[in-house]
Amino acid sequence: MTPEERRRMVEAWLAKADQALADAATxxxxxxLTGTMNRCYYAMFYAASALAIHDGFTFHKHRAVxxxxxxxxxxxxxxxxxxxxGLLEAFDRRTEADYHAMVHFGLDDVAELLDQAR
Known part of the structure; x- marks a missing residue:
């Protein structure tokens, strides 16, 4: 990947992070609440991915990032x-939100994660 391609890739991941954060707020x-948890995590994950790409690394698994x-x-x-x-906690909460039918989050928990994602 050329430096210009890397720069564009970082910008694209950061744009995805911004969109996920806006979606979380909405x-x-x-x-x-479960939707907010999902989008907060992805905002953080996309930003973390942008950092890794900026440094010259790409990963195929969330845990690797x-x-x-x-x-x-x-x-x-x-x-x-x-x-x-916060990133690790967001990953765990997003996993619960997406894959467990009987999970419930409080408004305060979700608001705290939204603040961390910002």
């Missing part, structure tokens, strides 16, 4: 431990 106002961010950014002190923990 879903939150409608009290669609999360591991990369923790290894290269959290442990190195480049982003806060809270942000790293």
């Amino acid at each position: 879903l939150h106002t409608r009290e669609s 999360i591991s990369y961010i923790h290894r290269e950014y959290v442990k190195a002190g480049r982003i806060s431990k809270d942000l790293g923990r």
Whole structure:
């Protein structure tokens, strides 16, 4: 991938992150809690993917992106431990929201995740 292609790819992932965050905010106002959880996680995941691509790496699994961010950014002190923990927590909550029929989230939990995603 050329530097220009990489730059465009990073911009595209960041645009997807912005759109997912806007979708999360809309879903939150409608009290669609599982939908909000999903879009918050994807906003964070897309932004994390943009970081990895910026650094010259691409991954095919969500856990690989999360591991990369923790290894290269959290442990190195480049982003806060809270942000790293938030990404992992968002992944777990999104998995629950998407794959478990009997899961319920409180408005406060969802609002907290939305704040972290922002």
